[in-house]
Amino acid sequence: MSELIAKLRAALGDAQVLTEGDLGAWEQDWRRRSRGKALAVVRPGSTAEVAAVVRLCAAAGTAIVPQGGNTGLVVGGIPDASGTQVLLSLGRMNRVRAIDPANLTITAEAGCVLQSVQQAAQAAGFLFPLSLGSEGSCTLGGNLGTNAGGTQVLRYGNARELCLGLEVVTPQGEVWDGLSGLRKDNTGYDLRDLFVGSEGTLGVITAATMKLFPQPAASLTAWAAVPDMESAVALLGLAHRGLGASLTGFEVMGRFSLSLVRKHFPQLRVPFADSSPFGVLLECSDHESEAHARAQFERLLERALEDGCATDAVVAESLAQAAELWHVRESITLAQAQEGLNIKHDISIPVSSIPAFCRSAEERLLRAIPGVRLVNFGHLGDGNLHFNVQAPAGADGPAFLREWEDPVNTLVYDTVQEFGGSISAEHGVGSLKVDKLPHHKSPVALGLMRAIKQALDPQGLMNPGRVLHP
């Protein structure tokens, strides 16, 4: 092993091959579910250096775990505990390589922090719409490796749909330059989308060409009080018809989720908090003007009140008010953490089945665990709920988790499957869900996935144990 480290040092320089000191920033996962031990943390500064690292590891038969901002939620980017895996950090590859205004594209390296890509786009007069909670730390490469979602998927799609081309280092250490920036290219299999979402198990994404959009002239945010999930779905339909592509956000939040925000962040104002089983946050982006957006929004909300799918509604009067509404939505994650440990899910269901799914899953949970509380919120426009299960009031969090994590996961995932959903909507599989996949994914699909993994990474050295068991 010391021979490999010596070769890595020769290739990258001593300073970029870390083996001593506290490597916790790379070895500990974001949610503190697990801590690994790396043989070394290597920090290449260029695509050629990534390729060199991969070739050296391949020759030594050493596994590689690629890592971006280490903000993943499914333990997919840290080494295992064996001390035999090389942690490949892309953090130093953080250049925006090009912005092409007429082609509406930005080409950036994998280690670029998402927010810096957004800012580079904005500085050039464009919108890069991928947006998620960890955008100040997560990286473009991680976003693509996990096909990240977030709050703008409804209008702009997941990371996959925003990507026009990739540069990838293969498990053999070859470089595929697929940074085309083309919107149409039918010259063979879709390698791009195979690497996107493969969680580093088929190769290392080193750069990407992403779509840009014109900046909207105005964005407005509204909040609607909604009597039940059926009404939230009806409101979504109205919003699609009334706003078309101007509808850029549609988030739903259950009453208990919002009560946690009020309890733990009393300085935040939660609209209609007591009166309504669900809150819906809507965002409308307009290429014309704020006045036009407001007129459109008001017409939609009036119609929703008439139809009864909303019982009350408010449009933010200023950017500050809009930010405050979004802040309520984004504080749910922290508020539930303050309340104690819970059992998290990241599921998707066809939008039309969400009301029936929620009823069914809630009934079953309450039957199994009287008094259990649901932190139910998410991106309803994408059919994506974070359907989290919180211990009954006053219960001991760690004991609840020990006793209930497995049975609750089984109950929720079985119900998801019954309604034709997915057990991982936007977070990926990582290590955390790799055992669950065979129960919830078709054997034919898993067989195809294994065949592809074996074909592209026959040594099984790329992020082993993630997505698929070795």
Next chain:
Amino acid sequence: MSELIAKLRAALGDAQVLTEGDLGAWEQDWRRRSRGKALAVVRPGSTAEVAAVVRLCAAAGTAIVPQGGNTGLVVGGIPDASGTQVLLSLGRMNRVRAIDPANLTITAEAGCVLQSVQQAAQAAGFLFPLSLGSEGSCTLGGNLGTNAGGTQVLRYGNARELCLGLEVVTPQGEVWDGLSGLRKDNTGYDLRDLFVGSEGTLGVITAATMKLFPQPAASLTAWAAVPDMESAVALLGLAHRGLGASLTGFEVMGRFSLSLVRKHFPQLRVPFADSSPFGVLLECSDHESEAHARAQFERLLERALEDGCATDAVVAESLAQAAELWHVRESITLAQAQEGLNIKHDISIPVSSIPAFCRSAEERLLRAIPGVRLVNFGHLGDGNLHFNVQAPAGADGPAFLREWEDPVNTLVYDTVQEFGGSISAEHGVGSLKVDKLPHHKSPVALGLMRAIKQALDPQGLMNPGRVLHP
């Protein structure tokens, strides 16, 4: 072989296994470039029957060529001349299985004619935006197998971006039910997008779940006279900023293309035909009202006239006028056929490089073939040109083709590569471009493609010789 045919007859019924009579409808390609000879034409009526056919063929070691509407332009869907391949027609699988209004999805079988999918969506109050010249004959399965493009890609994407899930029969005759209808699903590799665009070489698509959109309240069409390709690109930028997602079409047509329409279809009125080197056809779809769309369009075109990127412009006053403008655009294909044989290309280039590419390619062509004429038109919004090369006036068409087809292809494709483009934007590879691919695609990409083909279809029986050489 008669043993296989007997088994196919037993599985499908005699009437669905054709070996006698004129099979030209399945054996002759659309552009009449090639005619093959099938061992049999089989017409399964269900996914289970498709799977049975594939298993029987796999056991016999017999190759399968899947076919939809047989409207492909690259000879990808007919059997070879050997008389040993089974032609698998999906035409009888033509049911719309479900429309889910709240989920905005339609699930339809592969043999559904594209226009019937559009009509089913419309009858339910929705838009299915995939639209191309052959929509009255081509099928959804063929659209997905070749990742079809068309005139609405700018706003809604290619067939790939419109697809949420697939049902596929694998080369082993297993059925993968991936008809999820989910907008977010990160449970493993993106098998969907691997099958989309694989031209039947990795399996047979039997059904798909596709995105629906709200019907726009109004669609308007405009025509602008444009002084040069730089101005067309500038107008595209203005239209993106001014119309946002309401911009649903942006087609460019060179003067010679339009002169052929005037010559061969004198009853059609071509706006600004004499005065302008290029015409641009714009479409704006509005979720609000026709009056709003018209105001937006007029503001945009006024700005374009001020900026000088358009020299004249007209907005269609009625649906009939709009249809007439589109008819001019769509008549270019027929008009060039009337003029005589030409050498067709379907290329894409980053939008920003299109003016320089066009200048360079035209210069080189004129140097090589004095008097050669360019039928240059296409979907500028997607960077996709049909850059067709017509013999000099009065030249003998067939002789021109014999002498020049290869060198012209080489010249155009080399120039495409120089400008970072693709030699097949929306038509695919088929048999027609399979020899060209190794010269214009990275060896790393081709190696990955071969590894995937070998992994999924180790017997090499699925549409052999298409996309990749065996």
